[in-house]
Amino acid sequence: MSLQDLLRLDVHEVARGLLGATLIVDGVGGEIVEVEAYAADDPASHSFGGPTSRNGVMFGPPGRLYVYRSYGVHWCANVVCGPEGEGAAVLLRALRPTDGVELMHRRRGVGDERLLCAGPGRLTQALGITGTHDGARVDRSPFRLRLPVREPLIEATPRIGITKASTLPWRYVVRESRWASRGPRRASS
DNA sequence: CAGTGGATGCTCT
DNA sequence: GAGCATCCACTGT
Numbered sequence: 001m002s003l004q005d006l007l008r009l010d011v012h013e014v015a016r017g018l019l020g021a022t023l024i025v026d027g028v029g030g031e032i033v034e035v036e037a038y039a040a041d042d043p044a045s046h047s048f049g050g051p052t053s054r055n056g057v058m059f060g061p062p063g064r065l066y067v068y069r070s071y072g073v074h075w076c077a078n079v080v081c082g083p084e085g086e087g088a089a090v091l092l093r094a095l096r097p098t099d100g101v102e103l104m105h106r107r108r109g110v111g112d113e114r115l116l117c118a119g120p121g122r123l124t125q126a127l128g129i130t131g132t133h134d135g136a137r138v139d140r141s142p143f144r145l146r147l148p149v150r151e152p153l154i155e156a157t158p159r160i161g162i163t164k165a166s167t168l169p170w171r172y173v174v175r176e177s178r179w180a181s182r183g184p185r186r187a188s189s
Numbered sequence: 190c191a192g193t194g195g196a197t198g199c200t201c202t
Numbered sequence: 203g204a205g206c207a208t209c210c211a212c213t214g215t
Contacts, residue, residue, distance in 0.1 A: 036207070044207070054200060071208050072198035078207090091207060121208050161207055193213080202204085 003139060003147055007062040007081045011037045011088040014081040015172045018090060020148030023138075025127040028100030030117060031148075033174040034093040034181060036159045038078070040086045043164040047087030057135045058087045065143075067124070067134040074121030077129050079138055093160075093171070094118045096179040097126070119181040 006017045015037040023029045038045035046055045046068065057066040058080055066078040066089050078089035095117035097104055104116045104126040117123045124130070138145045153175040158167055160181070173180045 038207075046207075049201095052200075068207085069197095069199065071196080071206065073196065074208050076207060093207090119208070159207070163206085190215085191213100192215105193211105195211090196209095198206105200205095 001147070003145060004063065006147065007079070008083065009081070011039045011082055011090060012170070012172075014079070014088075015090045015170075016151065016154055017147065018079065018092075019154055019172055019174050020150070020152040022098070022144075022146045022148075023092070023095065023127075024099055024144040024146075025129060026100075026142040028103050028127055029144075030095035030098040030179075032092065032094075033096050033177040033179045034118075035172050036091040036093060037170040037172070038089050038091060039170075040082065040088050042088075044159065044162045044166070044168075045087065045089070047089070051087075055087070058089050059085050060135070063138055065129070065133050065136045065138060067129060067131055069131065070121060075124040075130050076120040077124050077133070091120060092123055093120050094173075094177075094180045095123055095126075096177065114178065118179060122181075 015035045018032050021032050047058045051059045057064050061084045062081045064080045070076045078091045080089045082088035097116050108126050117126050155173050155175045156169040157171045159171045
């Protein structure tokens with residue numbers, strides 16, 4: 001299936017379909033290993049309640065990036081999906097770094113490889129994604145998004161850090177990936 | 190390893 | 203004025 005076709009599907013199918021995909025921004029990026037689905041009519045979604053100046057991109061065509069500031073400090077990036085106007089999007093939460101790892105280390109200021117892209121705020125910082133990319137297309141420079149040959153094994157868990165609809169298992173993670181952000185009730189070791 | 194609190198800015202009521 | 207789709211530093215085991 002083409003990227004364009006995938007992005008028009010239901011948000012959960014898009015979320016699962018993006019796992020294992022390669023996301024590159026100006027030569028820096030890696031394999032997507034953790035995402036969350038934010039559906040239409042989802043109380044936890046920024047699109048709940050209709051379009052505003054912040055979430056406007058969510059109601060535009062699929063395949064655009066919805067980037068917003070989180071807690072006044074971090075940027076978080078979503079891929080808009082589903083039928084245009086629906087307001088659904090997939091939050092990018094973690095990557096397995098493959099390209100431009102040196103630059104990621106410099107941008108993040110950490111030595112631990114595991115902490116480069118494990119979490120939505122860390123991921124955007126490592127890839128250099130900011131509010132200027134709000135509304136940008138994921139299939140155009142500086143972005144490149146390549147779907148996996150085969151879908152990886154996937155685990156579904158509750159979404160992280162939300163207060164509404166907090167028990168729905170709409171966080172999708174590549175099974176056993178060591179690159180995912182730490183979630184609730186993850187086995188200690 | 191678990192729990193807590195601070196930073197910080199913008200959106201929406 | 204409240205409330206965040208977060209991260210980090212620091213505490214106490």
